[in-house]
Amino acid sequence: MENIKTDILKDLENVKNMEDLNQLKVKYIGKKGIITMLYSKMKDISNEEKKDYGMKINELKNLFNEKYSEKQVEFEDKLINEKLEKEAIDISLPAIKVLNGAPNILEKLIEEVEEVFMSMGYDVVDGPEIEEDKYNFEMLNIPKGHPARDAQDTFYLKGEEILLRSQTSPVQVRTMLKGEGKTPIRMICPGKTYRRDDDDATHSHQFMQIEGLLVDKDISLSDLKGTIDIVVKKMFGESIETRFRPSYYQFTEPSVEVDISCFNCEGKGCNICKKTGWITIAGAGIVHPNVLKMSGYDPKKWSGFAFGFGAERMAMLKYDINDLRVFYSTDLRESKLFDREEV
Numbered sequence: 001m002e003n004i005k006t007d008i009l010k011d012l013e014n015v016k017n018m019e020d021l022n023q024l025k026v027k028y029i030g031k032k033g034i035i036t037m038l039y040s041k042m043k044d045i046s047n048e049e050k051k052d053y054g055m056k057i058n059e060l061k062n063l064f065n066e067k068y069s070e071k072q073v074e075f076e077d078k079l080i081n082e083k084l085e086k087e088a089i090d091i092s093l094p095a096i097k098v099l100n101g102a103p104n105i106l107e108k109l110i111e112e113v114e115e116v117f118m119s120m121g122y123d124v125v126d127g128p129e130i131e132e133d134k135y136n137f138e139m140l141n142i143p144k145g146h147p148a149r150d151a152q153d154t155f156y157l158k159g160e161e162i163l164l165r166s167q168t169s170p171v172q173v174r175t176m177l178k179g180e181g182k183t184p185i186r187m188i189c190p191g192k193t194y195r196r197d198d199d200d201a202t203h204s205h206q207f208m209q210i211e212g213l214l215v216d217k218d219i220s221l222s223d224l225k226g227t228i229d230i231v232v233k234k235m236f237g238e239s240i241e242t243r244f245r246p247s248y249y250q251f252t253e254p255s256v257e258v259d260i261s262c263f264n265c266e267g268k269g270c271n272i273c274k275k276t277g278w279i280t281i282a283g284a285g286i287v288h289p290n291v292l293k294m295s296g297y298d299p300k301k302w303s304g305f306a307f308g309f310g311a312e313r314m315a316m317l318k319y320d321i322n323d324l325r326v327f328y329s330t331d332l333r334e335s336k337l338f339d340r341e342e343v
Contacts, residue, residue, distance in 0.1 A: 001056050004034060005063065012067045018075045021068065028064050035061050106208055106327050109315045110190045113210055116234045122186040122212065127171035129192055133161050135170035140251040141290045148250050153196040164194035169251065172213040172306065176295035188212040190311065204324060208311035215287065215297060215304035224284055224305040228258055235318060236263045243278065252285025252306055279317060282309045
C-alpha cells in the first residue's frame with residue numbers, strides 16, 4: 001500500500017492534461033482500478049487484520065480523491081485562462097434586444113383607480129365570479145321576471161340559480177351583509193364580469209368592471225359627485241369637469257349617468273365626444289332603500305351611493321385605443337405599447 005501511495009503521488013504530479021487525469025481515475029478507482037481491487041480482497045483478510053486493512057485502503061482512496069480534485073481545479077482554471085486569452089469580446093457590438101412583455105394596460109388602469117380610492121379610505125374587495133342569483137339580482141332589487149335580467153343577458157350555469165356574475169355588484173351585497181347593518185362601508189370591487197354579447201371592437205362577452213359603494217349616515221348626491229370629481233381629475237387631468245344626467249337603475253334611486261368634459265377637444269366637439277363636448281364614463285346613484293333593507297341596513301338611519309365604471313372604456317378613452325381586443329392580445333408587438341414608461 002505504501003508503494004501504491006507513492007505511485008499515486010508520482011502519477012498525479014506528472015499528469016499534463018484533463019485527459020491524462022481521467023485515465024488515472026480509471027486506473028486507481030475505476031471498476032477494475034488498483035484501489036478498487038484492494039477492496040475486493042477484503043474477504044481474504046483475517047478478521048483480526050480487516051479493520052486495519054480497511055482503514056489503510058480508505059486512506060489511499062481519500063488521498064487520491066483529494067489530489068485528483070486539486071489537479072482538476074488547476075486544469076479547469078488553466079483552460080478558462082487560455083480561452084480568455086485567445087478570445088476577444090468586442091464591447092462595442094450592439095447587444096441582442098430581447099422582446100419583453102409588459103403589465104396589461106387594464107391592470108395598470110385598475111391599479112391607478114385603486115390607489116385613488118385607497119387614498120380616500122376605501123377598501124379593495126374581491127368576490128366569486130361564479131355567483132348565486134340572489135346576490136347577482138334579487139338582493140339588488142331585481143326580482144325574477146324583471147326585464148332588467150334580459151338586458152344583462154346572463155350566462156346561467158345551473159338552472160336559474162347559479163350563474164357567471166353579470167356585474168360586480170354582488171360583492172357590494174356580500175360586503176353589506178358582513179356589516180350586519182352596523183358598520184359604515186367604503187369599498188370598491190374591480191373584477192371580471194360576463195354577459196352574452198358579440199366580440200368586436202367595442203364589445204366582449206367578458207369585461208372588467210370597477211364598482212364602488214359607500215354606506216354611512218346622511219349621504220347625498222353631492223358626496224357622490226365630489227368623489228367622482230376626485231377620481232376623474234386624477235385619471236384624466238385637473239381641468240376635467242363632471243356632470244350628472246338623470247337615469248334609471250334598479251338598485252339606485254335617484255340614478256345618474258356620469259359625464260366628463262371631453263379631454264381631447266376641451267368641450268368644443270370632436271369624434272371622441274361625438275361633437276357633444278361630453279363623454280359618458282359611468283353609472284351611479286344613491287343606494288335604493290330596498291337594497292339597504294335586504295342587506296340588513298335600516299334605510300331610515302343609513303344611506304349611501306354606488307357607482308360603476310367600465311375599465312376597458314376608461315382605458316380606451318385614456319390611452320386612445322379604438323379596439324378593446326388589444327387588451328387581451330399576446331402579440332408582443334402590441335403588448336409592448338403597454339409598457340408603464342411608455343403609456
